[in-house]
Amino acid sequence: MTSKLTLNYGLRWDKFTPTYETSDQLAFFSFAPNPGAGNLPGSVAYAGNKFGAASAGVRYPETPFNGGFGPRVGAAYRLDNQTVVRAGYGVFYTQAFYPGWGGGMSLDGFNPQLSFGSSASGYEPSFYLDKGFPAYSTAPNISLSSDNGTNGPNYRPTYANHLSYTQQWNLTVERKIGNSSIVSVAYIGNKGTHLPSQMQPLNVLNPALLTSLGSTKLNTVFQPGETSLFGVSAPYSNWVQTLNDGGTCKPTVAQALVPYPQFCGGLTGENENQGTSIYQSFQAKLEKGFRNGLYLGASYTWSRLTTDASSTTQATAGYGGIGGVINPFQGSRNKSLSPDDIPNTVSILATYDLPLGAGKKWFNGTGFTNHLFGGWTLATSMKFTSGMPLYFRDSTVCGVPGQFQAQCIPAITGNVLTQSWGSFDVNKPAFSAAAFEPSANFANGNNLGTGPRVSSVRGSPYRDTNISLSKKFTFKERAHIEIRAEAFNVLNNHYFTCDGQAFGDCTPFNNDPSSPNFGTWNGTVSQPRNIQLVGRFTF
Secondary structure, eight states: OOEEEEEEEEEEEEOOOOOOTTTOOOOEEEEEGGGGTTEEEEEEESSSSGGGBBOSSSSSSSOOHHHOEEEEEEEEEEEETEEEEEEEEEEEEEEOOOOOSSTOOOOOOOOOOOOOOOOOGTHHHHHHHGGGGOOOOOOOSSSSSTTTTOSSSOOOTTTTTOOOOOEEEEEEEEEEETTTTTEEEEEEEEEEEOOOOOOOOSSOTHHHHHHHHHHHTTTTTOOTTTTTTTEEOOSTHHHHHHHHTTTTSBHHHHHHHOTTTTSSSSSOOTTTOOEEEEEEEEEEEEEETTTSEEEEEEEEEEEEEEEEESSSSTTSSOOTTSSSSGGGGGGGGGGGGGOOOEEEEEEEEEEEOOOOOOOSSSOOOOOOHHHHHHTEEEEEEEEEEEOOOOOOBOSOOOOOOOOOOOOOOOOOOSSSSOOOGGOOTTTTTTOOGGOOTTHHHHHHHHHOOOOOOOOOOOOOOOEEEEEEEEEEEEEEETTEEEEEEEEEEOOOOOOOOOOOOOSOOOOOOOTTSSTTTTOOBBBBOOOEEEEEEEEEEOO
């Protein structure tokens, strides 16, 4: 339509089928009646159709998702010879995700679970390897009730193949200033939908029961022969015996009240993906080149990231932590700052071709002089950011029964930080317990607290400066040697973080207000100054 306008547009389709086992030796949770639990709903089903009444009739529990259409469009418009406006929008899908190493596969019922006892208080071995492994039955234990008394079958929700996706958008204005400078300002955002999460376990209690019954009654154990406690009946006839005979939990009143009392775990969807996030940022950048070989670049970003999803896709440590969830009946409390929200970021970059060698101010010559002194480049990068949000949990005195799948999160009532991060003394606590709801409120186990999942209190800011000096020697057209001296974190600044931690959440300080060690540093800190020399031959 006009030479000032450039459009880019396209459409992508993604499909990622659920995992399955080639011989249908796969077990997963089913809502079908459980004959070993008085026909209550909730049993273990087996893939395919070859396992009789225990067959699921399908190879995997998820409904395949075919709607992964990702449109994207971009536009660039030249207002004048110095100014360009750019805008874009796109939808981007990712793969179906199964946390952990199993790829969503469970072999419950197919693998034997063996236990060998030792006599004489362990002084006599269970068996001798030189005599062979004791005989055991290899017959699979395939039945709808085979997981009763355990944490339950692997739960893969039917909706979980709906791929996670983000909607991404941007609006940028770039302007050239003079012949050597460019400035840009931008609004950039994205919204995540169907993100990996842990927000909707099936086997969970409503916190209202803490008020009506209290943790003391809820933790009371049914004794053999008892059919009712505090007006709560045993769910089915052999329930007490099932849990007492090797069950992974006790037959408590709380366990009797969960939707699936035959299973001790929360039945969290392994590949649950009900999380959402929203990121918005304003970004400014300036780049300038100088005639003497100096280049400078500087950028500033203000942003905000909120989410109710896990902090990492591997977050399976349980509810109440950063990656976990507050009790599902209090789902509105899940939305909070992301644990890696950084509102302010300043970055500075500079490179300088030293005025040495052929065509330069000093040692302007050829041959050996140019080889020795010419082609040296000095570079530096600096980055300064706000600290990341902290979170707090009462775990020392919190007595809420595990069936609520929740932890105690104290309200913040005062100033949390006791020191300035700029002059921090590691021998003194970083936080004040007086700034939180009293821990005594959690001692009776009847209170989950009203605090935020992730607070607005921030940890130490990040400051990093790097310097490098490099030179490339050219012997032939395709043969080069490059030498570099690099110093990372040259000012030896430190900030408190679990540096290099691959999975899980970072807590450099004790974050339990009820602990006598609350606020004390656990020794984790960023890397110190690191200097390295590099030689590289390219041919």
